[in-house]
Amino acid sequence: MSEVSPAIIRAAHRRIAPFIHRTPVLTSARIDAIVGAQLFFKCENFQKVGAFKARGAFNAVLSLSDAEAAAGVTTHSSGNHAAAVALAACSRGIAAHIVMPSNSSQAKKDAVAAYGGLISFCEPTLEAREAVSAEVIARTGAYFLHPYDNDAVIAGQATAAVELIEDVKGLDAIICPVGGGGLLAGTALATRWLEPDARVIAEPAGADDAWRSFNARAFLPQTGARTIADGLLTSLGQRNFAIMLEAVDAVITTSEAAIIEAMRVIWQSLKIVVEPSAAVSLAALMEQTSPIAVQRIGVILTGGNVDLDRLPWMV
Secondary structure (H helix, E strand, O other): OOOOOHHHHHHHHHHHHHHOOOOOEEOOHHHHHHHOOEEEEEEHHHOHHHEOHHHHHHHHHHHOOHHHHOOOEEEEOOOHHHHHHHHHHHHHOOOEEEEEEOOOOHHHHHHHHHOOOEEEEEOOOHHHHHHHHHHHHHHHOOEEOOOOOOHHHHHHHHHHHHHHHHHOOOOOEEEEEOOOOHHHHHHHHHHHHHOOOEEEEEEEHHHOHHHHHHHHOOOOOOOOOOOOOHHHOOOOOHHHHHHHHHHOOEEEEEOHHHHHHHHHHHHHHHOOOOOHHHHHHHHHHHHOOOOOOOOEEEEEEOEOOOOHHHOOOOO
């Protein structure tokens, strides 16, 4: 199914441990009552760079040989992966050339610059990201790190689920949002290995290529994505789609209104800051009209990088 084996995930966890936080797991009786199940929130908003992306970025950057890393690295991202690669590259002492869509949030642009990333802006399309990335590679010779369709990235992202399963025994399911699918693929592999029960993922209805692909059993690229969950705008990766078909039980979508409400509930009940993409999983659970079939659900809160001057309930 995948070249990302349990041994590779364990090695990734050891490799990145000195560079990341082992993030806490929080619970809320109020949120449990709302959804009718017991939820365990893995708080990757407390991770380095404020998002789970630090896991995959550090594993990918630290896995490179000296020859591969000599000219630095490049990647394309709307924000969290960009900041994570910039930090990982800085930690290794190499350059990070980051291609970002021009409509990326200001908070995420600022974070990339603060970590020393050299930013090249592009139009907000996958084609533009890839074209500008190719130009950067031709100019610099930097090693390209795909933001999600990459085994080292997938193995790094899997470590969030490894920690969650180690810290909370007897989970019936783990739910996480999906954009490119690196976290989804890693979560599915780790869950199949350590806790072989149901896996459930969610995504905004405005960027539903994973839902369409899963139900069609065929890869259907993202087109015309529109959602407040800006971290999920990208198209699903090919290798991540293959893992999804093998190791994921269900894909569910949720509305923009539910994402905003879930984000607000998390802020109010858990007293923590999360971005819209991180609220998608709770939104999907809150919006379901039928009773939830499982009772102990791990929820990965993917990040907390949000523009505080543009909160969705204030605009």
